[in-house]
Amino acid sequence: MKLPGQDAMARQADEKLVARQVKLPRRVVEKPLRQVAKRLLIALAVLVATAFIVWADRSGYHDNSDTSVDLLDAFYYATVTLSTTGYGDITPVSDGARIVNILVITPLRVLFLIILVGTTLEVLTERTREEWRLNRWRSNLRDHTVVVGFGTKGRSAVQTVCATGLKADQVVVVDPSGKVIESATAHGYAGVVGDATRSDVLLRAEVQKARQIIIATQRDDTAVLVALTARQLNRTAKIVAAVREEENAPLLRQSGADAVITSASAAGRLLGLSVLSPSAGMVMEDLIQQGSGLDLVERPVIKAEVGLKVRETEDLVVSVVRGHRVLGYDDQAIGTLQLTDRLITIVRASPGTQSVPDTRRLPQG
Structure with missing residues (x-):
């Protein structure tokens, strides 16, 4: 039987524990x-x-x-x-x-x-x-981005989304390593120390209020568990995950991921393409690297483009997003462009292209 006041004491202990596990970015001070x-x-x-x-x-x-x-x-x-x-x-x-x-x-x-x-x-x-x-x-955090794993993939993903206009204070990094979280807070991101497969850890990152979740863990089985837990806590957030093995991609999609990037296969295909055609490999690497050369962006159709065919637009259109379908530029089902369509285009990277309203960079492998 619990004595009066035990519940309140337990809640206070939990809050103190959370305060030690959630780290906010701070200015550099003397030792x-x-x-x-x-x-x-x-x-x-x-x-x-x-x-x-x-x-x-x-x-x-x-x-x-x-x-x-x-x-x-x-x-x-x-x-x-x-x-x-x-x-x-x-x-x-x-x-x-x-x-x-x-x-x-x-x-x-x-x-x-x-x-x-x-x-x-x-x-x-x-x-x-x-x-x-x-x-x-916690009270001000809304529609933020949760990044699970702050290794090479996680850091690159954060840099990419921040290059399109996302502020650093709208990013929360989750990682089991305290040193990794210290590195994240040094870059201006909030951090949560803990295992992201546990729901209480994701709740500390306010994942239930997040707009998008990036899963960049080192192990595929961990990514699957994180996707399951995150989807259970947030039914509407966009979840993008990376896996090493291509055979695990369907399982991750079934776990709730909206998009899955196979990092090992993507790197292998880029290597093979570079062997067959160094110039083509160079162009693909340029598209992957954001902020320089050519960039792959997604933008809405403007009013002046409604009723035009894909080839009649000024930009180099690769695909058209209509509803939940992604149609190739030469797909006959496109017909003419509609106001509700979104265009995936290749543009010359510049500060102006990064500030286009409602422009979202596609996840890269």
């Missing part, structure tokens, strides 16, 4: 040891400055032990004064010394305490700030 060393040096400088101020006006101070104040007494007085200990054995007796205490030594005491206590306060408030950032991030 903790360097920060502490710098603050200690500043505090020491304040202590030395206070001691010399007292020693310079030593005639205005009285020592109960021997009435005179030397340099050691000045350092002793500065130490007990800045630390607010205040034994009272050395006191300012002249008006000038008391004015200096009010206008100079008291502000130095406050500065000294801020420097020493500030480090402790920063540590205590860091967790609160992080939880506040996490809650704010």
Whole structure:
């Protein structure tokens, strides 16, 4: 039987655990040891400055032990004064010394305490700030892109979608390696440490509110499990996955993936094409590499193109997307272009082509 309050305590423990596993991008700061060393040096400088101020006006101070104040007494007085200990054995007796205490030594005491206590306060408030950032991030996250796996394929996929206008704060990377997530946050992406085959890990990435999911894991069986879990949590998101073996592609489609890229086969076909025709292989590699040379893009049909045939458009059209069908440029079923069609075209890469409204780059192998 659970005691009253146990559920609330359990929820708080879960929230703290999630806060440690979800990492948001942050600006680069100095190393903790360097920060502490710098603050200690500043505090020491304040202590030395206070001691010399007292020693310079030593005639205005009285020592109960021997009435005179030397340099050691000045350092002793500065130490007990800045630390607010205040034994009272050395006191300012002249008006000038008391004015200096009010206008100079008291502000130095406050500065000294801020420097020493500030480090402790920063540590205590860091967790609160992080939880506040996490809650704010969750509430504002909508229609984002979840990337499972941040290896070579995952990084290339993120760079491609970001080149078409997706902001870095709309990307969430999921990976079991903490070092990989640190690399992702260094690039400005939010990261979740954990196994993406588990639903609780994907929920931390807010996959249920995602617009598209990219699965770029190292193993095909892991990709299948991730696709199953992601599709169960989000019925409408577009899921694109990469597999190594072509025989696993149908299984991944059955698991809920909308598009499957066979990385090993695609690389092999590119190698073979480069052997048969180096120039053709060079063109294909240029199409795969986004942002330079030629790019393959998808765009809507504009009003001026409605009623035209494919060859009558200004762009080099490769295929026409009509409904759920992808028709080749020479398919007789196309007839004339309709307003609801989308065109897959080859364009010259430039900043202007990347900012075309509603343009989506096709996933590449």
